Amino acid sequence: MTISTEEFVERLHAGGSERILVRGRTPPREAMDDVATFDTGVAAAFGGDHWQVPLHVTVPTTDGQTGRRFCTARFANAIEGTEQLLTEHAPDSVWLLRHALLIDCLSPVTVGILESRLARVSTAVDATFVTWTGASTPVSDGLYDSVVEP
Numbered sequence: 001m002t003i004s005t006e007e008f009v010e011r012l013h014a015g016g017s018e019r020i021l022v023r024g025r026t027p028p029r030e031a032m033d034d035v036a037t038f039d040t041g042v043a044a045a046f047g048g049d050h051w052q053v054p055l056h057v058t059v060p061t062t063d064g065q066t067g068r069r070f071c072t073a074r075f076a077n078a079i080e081g082t083e084q085l086l087t088e089h090a091p092d093s094v095w096l097l098r099h100a101l102l103i104d105c106l107s108p109v110t111v112g113i114l115e116s117r118l119a120r121v122s123t124a125v126d127a128t129f130v131t132w133t134g135a136s137t138p139v140s141d142g143l144y145d146s147v148v149e150p
Contacts, residue, residue, distance in 0.1 A: 013093065013128055017146035019119050020128065024135035024150050027097055034060050034092040036127070038082060038118060040101050051105040057082045059089045075106075079114060083121045090125040094118055099133035112140045119143055 003011075005028045012020060041054035055078045058067040068085060070078030086094060096118055102111045115131060122129035133139060141147070 012130065012148065015146060017144075018123060018128060019144045019146070020130045021139060021141070021144040021147045022130060022132045023137075023147065025132070025148075027095060027132040032093075036060065036086055036089070036091040036094045037097055038094070038114075039097040040105070042101075053101070053105045057085055059085045060091055061089055075110065075114075079117050083117065086121050086125055086127070091127050093128045093130060094122040096129070096131040099131050099139070100137040103133075103137055108138045115140050115143055 005026075008025070009028060009032065012022070036057070036059040039056045039058070041056065043054070045052045052071055055070040056067060057070070057078075058065050066085070066089070068081055070081060096115065099111065102114070119129045131139065131144070135149070
């Protein structure tokens, strides 16, 4: 039996885990209440020896949402800016979206650093950290206390 995406998300967050890896399932397209997202754009540019992709961080606020755009060329700035937004707004959940695309454009090590930092700041603001990825994408498995597969 297949459940709706909304019901899936409700069950995901009701499970009590702090760090969740979702394999092989697409996250909801619409914004969810009190969920911050770290997402990559769909267009990438090749910089000679590496890919550059836009990174979008959206955080819920009392007035709706606020967001920032970063570039992987300044990856450290993206991570620090994201941490600042999450600390200021303290959402209930932080979702890392398009994880598999980030792995393809960057590297497993670089994305692993991102996962670790997002997980750490999520814990600091008492938010559930959820990574949405492909069925066979490499991840830092030890970082997650729950792995959900369809």
